[in-house]
Amino acid sequence: MNWLENVRIVLVGSQEPMNVGAAARAMQNFGISDLWLVAPEPRVLEDLALHPGGSMAYRLAVHAEEILDNLKVVQALPEAVADARLVVGTTVREREIYTGPVVGPRPMAQRVAEVAPQGRVAVVFGRETSGLTTEEIDLSQLIVRIPTAPKQPSLNLAQAVLLLCYEVFGAASAPPAPDRPPLAEQAALQQLFDDLREYILRIGFTDENRLPYAVRRFRRLLHKASLTPGEVQFLRGFLHQSRWYAQHGRRKTDPEG
Template sequence: MADRSENIAPAFLSNLRVVLVEPKIPGNIGATARAMRTMGLSCLVLVKPVDFRTVPETRWMAHGAEDLIDNAAVVSSVDEALADIPFVVGTTNRTRGIWLNPIYNIDRAAALIAGVVQKQTVAVLFGREDRGLLNHELQRCNLIVRIPAAMKYPSLNLSQAVMVIVYEIFQACLDPPKPVRLRFAKNQDIERISYRIHDTMRRVGFTPHPNEETFLRAIRRVFRRSLQLEHRDVATLHKLCNEIDAYVKRRGE
């Protein structure tokens, strides 16, 4: 007889959000909801999705998780989806990228995610079916993960990728490490301080090389790579910029 014993999903998994960026296939949205239900997750966010609520395929594939479809949040941009999120996990099938943080296999990263999600909201960001997450979206992530696969064809279907990644996180949460005590800065706060530093550097006469967007990417990468930027750290950086701006203003008078 098959073992019918069940694992109870930890209550703190309610802090985990699954975010799909521009999904084009209603069935993938439904299958994602079913995968989430199986792993004890309940918060689904969709960025500019295809029409899915009126498509029968969505509900067929969501069997047993129709309420996740009904309650899914629909937003117009990745910025909106991540605005209040302190820790963002991006997904990719790449193995490296010039402007990206290190890319970890999900089985290595799951324990870290389990440590953060016990006390703070975590979003796992999944890309489009045809081209995944774009570089500027991956640059918004604290952590980037991939699913190891045979290199001849390493790409999984969207809902399959969701299933594998949330399964690994679920398993890590059954016997979780100690909670991460750091209070990570929210995504919108990191964006604000990145632009603030950029503006302050311009005031002192700094010329970004080779261009301003590359400099902004470099600032974001420094912040994301540390994995330890807290709200109070952002406040300190704003104070530093205030002092520099005030000094530049006095010199110009």
């Protein structure tokens, strides 16, 4: 199977119809066809509705009209990445802590080449003016930053899509990576982190003010383990049993302390 079919490009909060069209053209250049828009600006949707005539997005797509015809629109990022086994977030800004390692485009593509043969990979791009929020980038297991000159650190959205799609396309022509166990999907990981959030609050490990930072550190730690579906279920079972034990106390079958 051509694993490029498993690569999804996700544009969050798109503001300019022309960038959506140019991004679709970049995807078509490098064999990627799955495009999702998360909460785009109304003018983007209005422009797409003008097809077949008068749409700036379609005008910029050039031989990638089919990608625009089949794109998905959702209102929140978790919907767009729920079935992904790897979520790659893009950023140019420094943050206190990331939920995964920060790499350049080529190492990112190599990681995509390892995971995409198993299932979905989502590469997520933020708004043209402000990028991804901290909460949005927290959904990523891998962060990619494109090196640029200091005078102009940010790329145009479509340029960034083009560059990363090019690197992924190049990785697709490399020798296949060794088979690895399939990774857990984002929806399952999110359930684990929801359980963990409740657990660390209940045991007093942190408070409400520091909770986002604590969960971010746990995300980073557990992402390093590249958890499989079975491992996610194992950890969730451990957390559930720990909560039960804390609530109900020692069982009759427990040894005397």
